[in-house]
Amino acid sequence: MENPHKSLKAKWEENRRPGYYQEYENHWGMVIDLDRCTGCGACVTACQAENNLPIVGEENFREGREMKWLRIERYWEGEYPDVKLRFIPMLCQHCDQAPCETVCPVYATYHNQDGLNIQTYNRCIGTRSCAVYCPYEVRYFNWETHVWDEPLEQQLNPDVTVREKGVMEKCTFCVQRIRKVKDRARDEDNRPLLDGEVQPACVQSCPTEALTFGDFNDPESAVSKKKHNDRAYKVLEDLNTSPSIVYLSRVEPEDESHG
Amino acid sequence: MAEAGKSLAYHARHEKSWVTATAEQDNPPTFAEVNEDVVRSIVETGPGYWWILGVTVVLTFLCFFVPWFYQLEVGLQASGMNHPVVWGTYLANFIFFIGLSHSGTLLSAVLHITNSSWRKAIYRSAEAMTLFSLMTAAMFVMVHVGRVWFVHWSTPYPNQMGLWPNFRSPLMFDVMAITTYLTASWVFIYMGSIPDFAAVRDRTSGWRKKFFTIWAMGWRGTHREWHHLSQAYTFFAVFVIPLAVSVHSIVSWDFAMSIVPGLHQTIFAPYFVCGAIYSGTAGIVTLMWVLRRAFKNFDRYILPIHFDNLGKLLLVLSLIWTYINICEIFTGWYSGSSGEMEMLKFRMFGFYAPLYWEMIAFCAFLPLLLISKKIRRNLTAMLWISIAINIGMLTERFIIVATSLPRQYLPDAWGFYFPSTVEFLITFGSFGIFLTLFLLFVKFVPSISIYEVKETLPEPRPKGEN
Numbered sequence: 078m079e080n081p082h083k084s085l086k087a088k089w090e091e092n093r094r095p096g097y098y099q100e101y102e103n104h105w106g107m108v109i110d111l112d113r114c115t116g117c118g119a120c121v122t123a124c125q126a127e128n129n130l131p132i133v134g135e136e137n138f139r140e141g142r143e144m145k146w147l148r149i150e151r152y153w154e155g156e157y158p159d160v161k162l163r164f165i166p167m168l169c170q171h172c173d174q175a176p177c178e179t180v181c182p183v184y185a186t187y188h189n190q191d192g193l194n195i196q197t198y199n200r201c202i203g204t205r206s207c208a209v210y211c212p213y214e215v216r217y218f219n220w221e222t223h224v225w226d227e228p229l230e231q232q233l234n235p236d237v238t239v240r241e242k243g244v245m246e247k248c249t250f251c252v253q254r255i256r257k258v259k260d261r262a263r264d265e266d267n268r269p270l271l272d273g274e275v276q277p278a279c280v281q282s283c284p285t286e287a288l289t290f291g292d293f294n295d296p297e298s299a300v301s302k303k304k305h306n307d308r309a310y311k312v313l314e315d316l317n318t319s320p321s322i323v324y325l326s327r328v329e330p331e332d333e334s335h336g
Numbered sequence: 337m338a339e340a341g342k343s344l345a346y347h348a349r350h351e352k353s354w355v356t357a358t359a360e361q362d363n364p365p366t367f368a369e370v371n372e373d374v375v376r377s378i379v380e381t382g383p384g385y386w387w388i389l390g391v392t393v394v395l396t397f398l399c400f401f402v403p404w405f406y407q408l409e410v411g412l413q414a415s416g417m418n419h420p421v422v423w424g425t426y427l428a429n430f431i432f433f434i435g436l437s438h439s440g441t442l443l444s445a446v447l448h449i450t451n452s453s454w455r456k457a458i459y460r461s462a463e464a465m466t467l468f469s470l471m472t473a474a475m476f477v478m479v480h481v482g483r484v485w486f487v488h489w490s491t492p493y494p495n496q497m498g499l500w501p502n503f504r505s506p507l508m509f510d511v512m513a514i515t516t517y518l519t520a521s522w523v524f525i526y527m528g529s530i531p532d533f534a535a536v537r538d539r540t541s542g543w544r545k546k547f548f549t550i551w552a553m554g555w556r557g558t559h560r561e562w563h564h565l566s567q568a569y570t571f572f573a574v575f576v577i578p579l580a581v582s583v584h585s586i587v588s589w590d591f592a593m594s595i596v597p598g599l600h601q602t603i604f605a606p607y608f609v610c611g612a613i614y615s616g617t618a619g620i621v622t623l624m625w626v627l628r629r630a631f632k633n634f635d636r637y638i639l640p641i642h643f644d645n646l647g648k649l650l651l652v653l654s655l656i657w658t659y660i661n662i663c664e665i666f667t668g669w670y671s672g673s674s675g676e677m678e679m680l681k682f683r684m685f686g687f688y689a690p691l692y693w694e695m696i697a698f699c700a701f702l703p704l705l706l707i708s709k710k711i712r713r714n715l716t717a718m719l720w721i722s723i724a725i726n727i728g729m730l731t732e733r734f735i736i737v738a739t740s741l742p743r744q745y746l747p748d749a750w751g752f753y754f755p756s757t758v759e760f761l762i763t764f765g766s767f768g769i770f771l772t773l774f775l776l777f778v779k780f781v782p783s784i785s786i787y788e789v790k791e792t793l794p795e796p797r798p799k800g801e802n
Binding site for chain 1: 487502
């Protein structure tokens with residue numbers, strides 16, 4: 078017998094169909110511990126190298142057209158000399174209720190069976206509406222066809238498409254690595270994935286292990302355990318986008334308040 | 337439909353209309369003069385026309401197509417757009433032209449259904465304006481998207497990829513709504529023109545005769561034909577009205593369905609519909625003024641009463657527009673959300689504040705002058721007010737895009753947008769597209785409805801009997 082007093086939110090969660098799939102094989106997500114993050118930017122560099130992100134040059138940078146799937150946002154607090162700098166790594170939140178997915182007229186962006194928010198470059202026609210709809214501003218548009226000067230094109234990652242002008246792109250949680258690991262697991266008698274077997278470039282490169290990547294579907298995974306931390310929050314949660322990235326807030330030594 | 341079964345002429349003769357403006361002149365044109373005046377506007381082409389057409393075509397090519405091809409070559413970096421302002425002037429212009437398209441067919445249909453006979457002299461060119469501004473708006477979709485060579489993917493057609501467009505997307509609704517409206521407007525204007533094509537066919541020779549013979553589709557003016565025409569015409573008039581309202585609602589959803597402060601407004605659908613009719617009506621006033629000037633004897637058909645009536649409509653629309661604007665700001669402020677407040681602050685007092693207050697001055701305050709009948713009947717004043725309103729409405733579309741997107745939730749991602757030279761040129765050139773199409777229209781289609789104007793005139797009598 079169905080409980081007639083079920084909350085609207087519960088009913089909604091019961092009936093919603095994320096993407097094409099009724100349930101995910103995996104629900105990839107990330108936990109970012111801001112108490113550990115030093116803002117060194119290793120993740121930004123790793124992402125750049127792994128995903129063939131172009132260096133746009135000085136002029137385009139000034140115009141605000143840089144490509145950074147992962148960026149460290151900086152916020153200054155207070156007046157000089159009593160200034161505090163706060164920072165937070167910001168990347169695609171792979172929302173379960175992603176505003177960008179509903180608006181794309183050609184299904185270039187959608188949720189796949191891994192719980193990932195996928196961007197299909199071949200299908201994108203460049204309306205840029207997804208970037209407008211995204212409240213996290215983590216979608217980047219190719220304002221031109223980027224070229225790599227010799228011999229830099231030699232270091233492009235062969236597993237990742239090089240995008241042409243007019244196409245939207247964003248963090249994929251290094252989908253090429255997820256694919257590779259899943260394929261290998263299938264070849265080895267279809268064994269289940271091990272926790273920590275998949276590591277996106279940013280997670281792999283983080284010197285303080287502030288970033289943890291894993292499967293939220295697996296209750297024993299590191300991310301599932303960490304997300305129950307008292308410090309856990311999601312960015313702009315009140316917009317109801319259900320992000321897949323959990324932040325653990327910084328603990329302030331002086332006033333003990335949550336950042 | 338029994339009512340509609342009777343001919344249009346029957347309605348015109350029996351309606352208790354308070355005005356049959358054309359007939360009330362001291363010396364109303366006779367039936368023959370109507371034919372002559374309208375046919376003359378088609379066949380007599382002076383050097384002035386060729387000069388204007390030539391200059392327009394050249395400017396359109398230089399200012400629209402050349403910059404666009406350049407942009408296709410180098411990518412959208414030719415525009416001033418950036419992160420996070422990924423929508424810019426192109427989208428603002430798209431919405432402006434969709435808005436401009438709104439009054440023609442809609443007004444014509446509404447006035448037809450309400451039996452307002454003063455519509456008859458102006459509706460043909462107003463409907464043409466609808467058609468051409470829709471086409472110009474469609475061009476802006478092409479200019480706006482990143483990969484125009486794949487833009488057909490946003491239409492539902494069976495394809496080898498086995499993929500359909502995303503029917504949840506407001507952009508998808510847009511494609512559907514605009515193509516439907518374009519088709520319906522085209523059928524509406526064409527159907528209403530058939531008897532006129534026949535009239536011109538019978539009075540021209542050479543290639544024009546061949547051309548109009550095809551377009552008249554063998555119209556002979558039998559009772560049966562008039563009967564069918566009036567039925568079909570009334571049907572389409574009723575059909576087009578909800579369509580027109582839906583189109584701009586859907587265009588507004590491109591914005592309103594997002595969660596961007598400044599775009600995420602439930603009031604956007606009525607706001608845009610009202611704004612669209614507002615800017616479209618102002619467009620018709622400008623157009624009437626030009627037509628009246630451009631063609632000999634057209635001042636016998638397009639009369640001060642037309643300006644007067646449209647002036648009243650503009651006054652009402654401006655009041656509604658102002659009201660909705662106040663609602664929008666009030667609800668934004670009342671929400672107290674920091675995102676909304678930042679956006680409002682930026683919009684009203686930021687870099688684009690002069691544009692914002694210009695919009696308020698042109699669209700909210702200036703049209704209040706229309707409360708005076710003297711001004712409504714003063715054609716020069718009407719021309720300038722109508723142009724000012726459209727400048728204000730173009731600004732409004734720009735303001736919505738350019739002041740909402742730079743102020744979103746994460747302050748680190750705040751930005752700024754200023755259009756590039758390419759964007760300015762393309763905006764300028766797009767008016768050339770509109771003008772070129774219109775210049776061709778007046779030479780290929782009777783720009784005043786011959787048969788409907790005749791319906792408002794006194795019936796011809798033998799000489800000396802009057």
